[in-house]
Amino acid sequence: MKKGSLVIVGTGISVAGQMTIITQNHIKQADVVFVAIPNKPGVEFVKSLNPNTVSLTDHYEIGKSRVQTYQDMCDVIINAVESGQKVCAAFYGHPGVFVNPSHRVIEILREREFSVSMEPGISAEDCLVADLGIDPAQYGCQSYEATQFLFRKYTLDPYMTQIMWQIWGVGDHVFKTTTEHKTDGLKILVDKLMQHYPENHTAIIYEARISPFFVSRMEEIRLVDLPSANLNAISTLVIPSLGLPDYNQEVLDALHITEEEIKRNLQHPEE
Ligand SMILES: C[S@@+](CC[C@H](N)C(=O)[O-])C[C@H]1O[C@@H](n2cnc3c(N)ncnc32)[C@H](O)[C@@H]1O
Known part of the structure; x- marks a missing residue:
């Protein structure tokens, strides 16, 4: 493994309260933290854990393509890791749920043989x-x-x-x-x-x-x-769902069970 490393963490949606202890520790121990949270209190909370925190949301600009924004976010994270730093990148919610740059940097840096990992967070x-x-x-x-x-x-x-x-x-x-x-x-x-x-x-x-x-x-x-x-x-x-679909009678017949037996055992509130 090369010297730089990356851990991607999720801050939760309600940032100060939903951040796991593991995530807080990664943030505290990093040389630099890149943060993508769309609200100021969230960014401030991360900064209170590690003053060397840089916001990634500055890469969003009116009229700029989001593809370019994501590319720019990836570049700053990759450059920091390649310069030998212990990097933490914090995205709001779960960092792997509907987040393009987090998966992309992991793929690129893993291919380049850096230590990379992702910690789950509380998503929407x-x-x-x-x-x-x-x-x-x-x-x-x-x-x-x-x-x-x-x-x-x-x-x-x-x-x-x-x-x-x-x-x-x-x-x-x-x-x-x-x-x-x-x-x-x-x-x-x-x-x-x-x-x-x-x-x-x-x-x-x-x-x-x-x-x-x-x-x-x-x-x-x-x-x-x-x-x-x-x-x-x-x-x-x-x-919301329209409700439960009908039973698949062919499957029940093949298993020699009846709807009544299933209902008796599951006691589904809808049935
Ligand atoms: C780029 S994705 C980020 C998702 C985030 N990583 C997560 O784990 O929830 C943005 C989308 O997530 C959903 N989202 C983000 N914040 C939310 C919130 N506070 N409540 C409900 N949905 C939210 C919306 O559908 C929004 O368009």
């Missing part, structure tokens, strides 16, 4: 499970990047809970940082979704609290009203 999805009381085990769960879902021929299963990330920028193929919110993509997304749901099906706009002083946003709307909803960069869309 973890907060959502707690706030909305949705257990992925109950109906199963599908989780997508909204634009990718829109552009590609995914198969949506309405009997599963749907989680749509980055709903604010859905349909943006330019990937430029902007303050303008276009809703053309949202309208087409709703048309696509409504092929699977009844007209009055509701969805939840979810925003986990980013500090213990705030409350989480859990706004129920009709799915058809999504294009006029108030969305922002931290909104995640949750579409």
Whole structure:
């Protein structure tokens, strides 16, 4: 192994309280910490653990392509590691969940034979499970990047809970940082979704609290009203399941069991 090293950590969504002890130790022990948290108190908390903290969010600029921003973030992290430093890069939430540069730098530096690792953090999805009381085990769960879902021929299963990330920028193929919110993509997304749901099906706009002083946003709307909803960069869309699908009788027959036997043993609250 060469001298420089990198550990990627997640700060949690509500930064000061959701950061694991392992992550705090990595931050304290690093020669330099690069931090990508979209709010000042979060950055300040990391700085209080290690004063040699550099923000990565300065690489976002209005009109600049996000692809270039991610490339610039990767370059500063890689340069610091290659100069022999013990580097910690902290991303908000879980550092491997919907974060492009974290996976990319790990791949590049591992290939160049540096010591690299990632520690898990509390993601928006973890907060959502707690706030909305949705257990992925109950109906199963599908989780997508909204634009990718829109552009590609995914198969949506309405009997599963749907989680749509980055709903604010859905349909943006330019990937430029902007303050303008276009809703053309949202309208087409709703048309696509409504092929699977009844007209009055509701969805939840979810925003986990980013500090213990705030409350989480859990706004129920009709799915058809999504294009006029108030969305922002931290909104995640949750579409509740239609319920449990029917049993697969062929499978039950092959196993010589009946629906009644399963219900007796599972005692599922819905049945
Ligand atoms: C670049 S991803 C970062 C995700 C983050 N790494 C995590 O672990 O949650 C940004 C997307 O995550 C979701 N997100 C971020 N912050 C959130 C919050 N406070 N509440 C709900 N969703 C959030 C939104 O879908 C947002 O568009």
